[in-house]
Amino acid sequence: MAIMSFIFVFFFLSSLQPILSLYEDQVGLMDWHQQYIGKVKQAVFHTHKTGRKRVVASTEQNIIATLDLRRGEIFWRHVLGPNDVVDGIDIALGKYVITLSSGGSILRAWNLPDGQMVWESSLHGPKHSKSLLITTNLIIEKDNVLIVFSNGRLNAVSCIDGEVLWKRDFEEESLEVQQVIQPAGSGFIYVVGFAASSQFEMYKINAKNGELLKHESTVFSGRFSGEVSLVSSETVVALDSTGSILLTISFHNGKISSQQTPVSNLLEDSPGLAVIIHSSITGIFAIKTDAATIFIRVIGEGKLEVVEKTNHETVVSDALSISEGQQAFALVQHAGSNIHLTVKPAHNWDSNLLKERIKMDQQRGFVHKVFINNYIRTDRSHGFRALIVMEDHSLLLLQQGAIVWSREDGLASIIDVTTSELPVEKAGVSVAKVELNLFEWLKGHVLKLKGTLMLATPEDIAAIQYMRLKSSEKSKMTRDHNGFRKLLIALTRAGKLFALHTGDGRIVWSNLLQSLHKSESCRQPIGLNLYQWQVPHHHALDENPSVLVVGRCGPSSDALGVLSLVDSYTGKEFSSLCLVHSVAQVIPLPYTDSTEQRLHLLIDADKHAHLYPKTPEAIDIFQSEFSNVYWYSVDDDNGIIKGYALKTKCSGIVADEFCFDSRELWSIVLPSESEKIITTATRKLNEAVHTQAKLIADQEVMYKYISSNLLFVATVAPKASGEIGSVTPEESWLVVYLIDTVTGRVLHRMTHHGSQGPVQAVLSENWVVYHYFNLRAHRYEMSVIEIYDQSRADNKDVWKLVVGNHNLTSPVSSYSRAEVITKSQSYFFTHSLKAIAVTLTVKGITSKQLLIGTIGDQVLALDKRFLDPRRSVNPTQAEREEGIIPLTDSLPIIPQSYITHSLRVEGLQSIITVAAKLESTTLVFAHGLDLFFTHYAPSRTYDSLTEDFSYALLLITIVALVAAIFVTWILSQRKELQDRWR
């Protein structure tokens, strides 16, 4: 008996923490990981030395990366913090990557081959200014020198160890340094800039010791604006603030001389406001007007001459010195579906070193940046390769008139993600190109069987692993039985829509949305959100599903809205609308029309509600539910939460039957001196809840308060809304609310004294879990609140329940004021969080797990049972049986439950969970700079055989058993006959 109870306890304990880790050979079977770097801001080639050719790039997402020039793969990559903006990169001594970041205050050197940091030095100065990084050939005391201008101070830094050799401050209050020039081979540095916007200043500094050699200044009648363009080591070109007069300033031998040329003199037609394009080509600069890009050559004494006027979108690269005293630069122009890449020598505009025409995918938009590099061909002529950055943030390498490789780096800045089903497999429609034939199928199974029976050679094992990873089953373009194959539709910051296949992460289609493209009516379009517009599944199966993209013309909240409908199968934009009202909120309603188009309510800045789609059928459906539709808005700046109902038609000038006025029903005004809203959370619309009852020990029942109109709001003291540690525990508190958004009733309010944000929260079923910082304990904490409906608890009569004579499933109204009770508990947690989500299954039967995006950019799964307010230090036997874990002060982090296993999702932003058709499984997609996708079964795959289940072994076993039965039967017959004859 003792042994038995021991075994029982052992099994019980071992079932408490199901280990959901992977085996090594299961990595990559169901998960994929993609790495991106974002939109490239600056690129430097490294092709001089023998060995691997590479390009170093810094991006707008604050990444420094080196890419393989042959294939575009990442060699190494460093993600600097969100505040550590890269100002400049360069390569020094042929082995160090130098980066200047954080507003010019941090200078770092990284080892080029492996990306290890060699040194770091912080540069501070008297005031904020432009940051400039210049590598030179100067040598001071055997050290190669970098010249860095940042924060109003000029520094000479040793390349070897980052030591500051000398520094010089430019403290003049109004001085804006524009350029720092180190003429090659000379021992001095020019620092040029504007003082008080109308004075040109030039400082000549000894490069060896930072001594000021000369200071000159000239006053101009006008004011300067924008950038200056360097046309030689002693001449700059600037524009005045009206954008109509060009100033050519030369400071040869320390003497400033200048020349003013009105832009209208150069161009016949009035060009309007012009701006200088940043370039560094000797003798040539470019200005851009509304209509054209104009290249102007400087001839001798400040004389200007227009060399070319291009009307297309034209991009120019920096100058590249290809041989002694010779510079080249690249121009990229668009012509229909082609782009023209031209490389010209700086001294002679009319000759071309290279002219290529490359066919370009229309879905990439315009070229935004170009970087060139040269190589010597076998016939000793110069060849050029160009790295171009497109409008959709993709990166392409062009060489010899072809695209060598391309990277879809737009995926590093995903704004919103939704999913779509794939087409149903139909007879006669061949969708899988790589169907396995029977022989291959058999061969595969024989191999698998060998693996199971441990007869496989290492080559066989490798073949089995390859087969598992490259299974054509998972990347088919049709719906599967388990619902694992879907399309992930992602909207990126560049306004491009991508559809990724969940099987292998490949891009099925992409579309640079025309409606989110700059146009006359929409100057600064930005994409906001994605919604599922049409999900056909019952009676409209012949229709393709579609997604709704909501955008806005401009950053302000009252800018006009843009809607676009995109077919999920093909990626074609079949409808786009420029709205006549703004978009403040989009509310998908729980009603669909006969073609399964979901009704959406768009709320504009004037609190009018607009119904979409604008069809008579939609309005009919909406009218029947009209009195039951409410909406609310959370004004986090003023701390006001307001609820509205819809009134009759808009009282506007234009009769619009799809527009409705709102009537304010309730408002919750939080005192602005003590509370500031920092986070809200609601339940996911598509979350399925299996049951309303929660069974607890001793056959008791608690009824969950399940409402989709539940809003979680977290507020902190206004003082404590800053960084952690900026306030004392006494001045800081965190208040959480649970609010019913129909009636405005506060269901629960709780204060955590001495706690502070940031708060990450997730609301699901009848519970909310949130994460915050406890200043008193100096630790992060997670709390759980569960909310139960006490007014249902008296449904205890078994006979009534047996015959179904109860009102538990009849529709409920929020106005019935259910009596609720809440239970809550808090625990310490080690990590700070970047995102939090909860697993989602199709029927909501499977137990839930929290998916936590840790500060280390990994996704950790944490069983919800650890966050159960009914945990106690010594649970009773009945509670233990129920699965209640003894209370501990902190939540455990089980290393095996990192679902990203060894990978990192750099810059993790959000975790998206989608239910598969298989009840046990959730599809998890985490995105940031990287993308990661996997299947996750919170309670293991109890409803399907594992992937490595050997069907061949099963078949063979059955066949063998049947054969054995026959053989033994025959043998027994024979023996019996012999016995009888005896």
Place this chain on the structure above:
Amino acid sequence: MEKGKGVMGAGRRWAVDFSDNSTAPSSRDIPDPPGFTRASVDQDDSAVSRQKNDAEANWKAQKAWEVAQAPFKNLLMMGFMMWMAGSTVHLFSIGITFSALWQPISALQGVGKVFEPYKDNKVDLLGPKLLFIALNLGGLALGVWKLNTLGLLPTHASDWVSSLSPAQEVEYSGGGIPL
């Protein structure tokens, strides 16, 4: 037994009847040996036989009562086993409970068979049968009670609401922080 069935099937061509036909007078071809009287076997002394029959009937009745009381011991044994098994659901307790349920049921099914050997027109089997049934029903009740203590009977409200889907909501509200 059954093994011979295959051979003695419908398709037999010939058969040798080895059975003893000596008692069937019709097939008696051979006369009885001298001194052998068949009548002495067939006819019995009536007084002796009546006595014998009475004793047998008594013995049968006694035996029938014994058999009828047998489940009582079983009941005690079962009770002890159940007490040993405890009230948590695991393999041991489930096994015990189900055997406690199965034994009375199978015994009740075979009531006729159990009392078959004691069947006699002189013996009243109704009493023993009723006792037997009552004791087995007691055993069954014990099993059901055990099942209930294990929580396997749907006698609580929780058993009926555990898969009750959530109530539908009348109102719908959406919104949040403006985009």
